[in-house]
Amino acid sequence: MCGIFFSARLNDAPGASIFEEISQKLQNANSTRGPDSQGLYRASVACAPDSPSPTTPHAFSLEFYASELRLRGDRIIVQPHEKDGDVLCWNGEIFDGMEISPQENDGVCLFDKLRTLETPEQIRDLFGSIEGPYAFIYYQANSRRLLFSRDPLGRRSLLIHKPSQVAPYLLLASVSAGVDSRYEFEELPTNHIYCLTFSHAHLNFQEVFNSYLISLPRLSSFPDAPTTPFAEPSQVNTILPPHEYIPQIESLGEVPEYLVKTVDDLIYHLDQSVMLRVRDIPQRSHVPIAEPIDLLNVAFENPRKIKLEAEGNTGGLSKKQKKARSKAGPSVEQPSVSYNVPDRITGLQEVEELRRLCPDRVWNFVEINVPYEESQGARQTVESLMSPGRTVMDLVRQSLAIALYFASRGVGQIRSSPGADPEPYTSGARVLLNGLGSDELLGGYGRHRTAYNTGGWQAVIDELQLEIDRIPTRNLGRDDRVISSHGKETRHPFLSLTVLEYLAKLPVHYKMDPRLEIGFGDKMLLRLAAWKLGLIGASQRKKRAMQFGSHSARMGGERRGDAILE
Template sequence: MCGIYCSIRVGSADSSDHCVDAEVFQALSEQLRSVNGARGPDAQTSYTLRLPTSHPPRDSSEGQARGSELQIEFFASELMLRGRAVVVQPHQQEGDVFCWNGEVFEGLNINSEENDGVKLFSRFRLDCTPDSVPGLLGNVEGPSVISWQPPTAKALTISIKSSSEKLYFARDPLGRRSLLIHKPSPLFPYLLLSSVSVGNHLAYQFEELRTEGIFCLDVGLIRQSSDFAKGLDDYLSIIPRRASAAKFAEISRVNTTLPLEDMPLLDPFGSRPFPKAWSDAVDELISQLDRSVMLRVRDIPVQFGQEGKARVAVLFSGGIDSTMLAFLAHRHVPRDEAIDLINVAFENPRKIQVQLGGNSDMLPKRERKKYRKAGEIMKVAGGGTASYLVPDRVTGLEEVDELRKLCPGRTWNLVEVDVPYEESLAARSTVEAIMWPSRTVMDLSLAMALYFASRGVGRIRSSSSECYKAYTSHARVLLNGLGSDELLGGYGRHRTAFTARGWEGVIDELQLELDRIPTRNLGRDDRIISSHGKETRHPFLSLSVVSFLAGLPVYLKLDPRLDVGKGDKTLLRLAARRVGLVEASARKKRAMQFGSHSARMEAGEGERRGDLVIGRLVDT
């Protein structure tokens, strides 16, 4: 994984470019290189291409014709997660330039000694045209791309061929890696592509790059144009992914097969054996998910000075998704190596007052009963400060015990990340800047939880009878359970859709979930987690797993006729029970921001809607 940044602007060829927007641009460019460098602490390099234009620069004064040039800067930082030696980006060979953000998980054979960026670059150099690009990207399972002539649909890639003078850039179909774009305007006449922003800056208007196609910028036309600032419409085209029939070109569609009207109720926790169709689906889900985890935890290089330390961590709430991923990682990580389970808890003044028997009126009515019950559970759980015995901490403590019993001999580090209220307040402006252009109340709640979890600074103990010791997780790969609710029907809205329109309503809602995955939170999460020089990987969002689950009839995945905790994500619950995770299989859905108490910390925030835009943003 890496951070990548590309800028294109028209400037003076004689180094006398001193206009105001040039000064603003240079300062901004330096900041963007810095924040992208944080994503890849192992190496950072830039490369600038200068191409003469057929028109004078915008700021040349009347009667003073000066030569102008198109300046294209590429910057990439490297987080080494493949191979045995650091490979410096941007990749360059005979005028081609290539920047890559991500790892190839399928579609290209790469051994443990090879670097996937190098291998993919060689593929691009062999064959990269507008006709071949969709196939090149569509046959590789991975994240985002920028490419001067050849693009890829899985990681960020930049490749340049002066003969064609085209810049290709794209994110993968699911948008698992962040790529932001600022389009030139009369006030700020430059193009920016960047993995991350520097917050609410006056000199750009960043937005998430759309994922539905591969973007092709005709740089040759820009060199002939007299006004690059008027926008990109005349220079930019989109190559549809459907132009390729490749395996990873597009997201699969949801199976629309309806169940029989008299389909019987099947209790996932009952003693009766399940029909073969359900049993086969369970076995295949375990197989598909196991392979996805294996591809995401194998061959991670050992960092210098971190021999024997955990290389893999799980963002761990104790819920069914994260526990299943932890169990499957156990199958593929060497048995003598620890796995970190990162569990974050926030000191939330509003919730603490309720737990200690204070004024429960600070909470909405619908939450009062729930948190009184949670307080009773916390008293029984023990082993920690009451402030941090949030719902996710309680389930995390319970589930690590189940994992220890099921997987003897494995060292499971439950990393308890406790975030004092003052520390969360101090970090807020930093988090707001990194998550930009995401900026709602819910964005901030989730981003805060991910920021402190991925930092990994906490404490551990091997059993409830031992004392805590300070611990920092240095694992660079973080497994994330995101995607299971969207694919397997884990949200309350799936039950609501069934009540309103039956099974057809559920199918439509599941298709809507798939359609909006690329535009929701994956880019934001990538920006937050990568700011610590770590990478999140989503086994449920492997395009192979997505294809398998989308292709299953809906009634094999969930049954809204059953109670919550049974009818939601029924197939995953059955899979968890089959591998021995009995307690995890019965866990109910709980959103991260509420399970960790990162949401609604201050008085008066109890009824704030999650989609409201936060009022205080960073001015850089």
């Protein structure tokens, strides 16, 4: 995980001191993502004049900054990567498509490969041949081209401020420094590789940007183009189940014959995906048995929930009953704070299942308890990290942001055995595995059942395709910014493009069956695989969003989802 930042401005543009302040502010914001090393590289690019006889030649001032979290290779690397004027700021991991030994750094290998390429199309095709989460900024000195993009699923954050009349500079950054009138960031779309050529220096940088920026589609239109298996997410299999198809599963413990190989294949693909995401972390192999695994479990003190539990649900009371209760005044006995939230209860149950299956492994169940005042004190920081998301919907409806913030910080307590007194503990893990993607790919949401009830299997297929199409514009960039603020990196085994392709190509009725009960038919294939691996309890649990399971949702009461955060 790295923090990357780039800026470009005309040398003779006004406001140099203000721009320097903005640049430093954004460098500081991106430095927390990479605690191991930080680096800065500056370049000046003289360009053709915008008039036949200019008084002074115009030039662009370019600035490249990167902070590094070392997760690959046998030594710490200082970014940006630079040689002969070529510069790469790399925030990503290459898990497939390029041979990289455990001793090598993927950013170094990628930079070496990029320097052998000449055209933007060749560079586009290179990125279409590698799999992994990434965001990059690459400057090619001889052509004066700047190329930048995110991976097709948007698993890494990259924000852009486009030059404007009032803010005439280009900014690219992993994370902003919160709301500031001097820039207006937006998430960079994932469906193109962007290329800006610094060929002419008009006095108006906005015109330069609009005239010389090209957007390369991820896939080449030429028939003889090289193979790029990771250029775009796969499309969903559109074949409908046989008309006479009826549910053939009576128990998760009995895999029907037609799904035996599919269950085994899913286990294989997920095992490979996890292996690729953990094996080359420095000084670690594919999770040796002697290495503990931290299970981060976050619970919030939510006054609204505590009051509801103490007083009961007043929504069903009559006006007379509410008035009587109000006259009686508050209870003298204050309700006690309990962190026994739904996710804590099921988490404790599941860790015992894991200990039973792998008794030689140390499983650290990290109880991360967040008092109300502490969560409110972190709100401004979290909102800044979420930026450019600025609505209550970002923080409340998807209250994952604040839950992920405290979970990734990893400060909590562990117990040596069930019932033992807790001991303070801070997780030192730098890589966090996240299960995001399973619901989207395997039909785990209630809307998939609704789709079937309203439009049959075809509606389910259409909804599953929409799920894949929406992944790049959902919350991955936001989650990346929040989690990485603690110098941690999140990795998504289900969102490997290889796993995605495998699941997308399966017939819909192999993955789910909305005719079966909740907790059985939703994510049916995954539940069968979990049962086969011995995760009996986990295989039968119903879906519950983290913000509700941890009680991070609606701590401040009801607010409109599109209201702007103050």
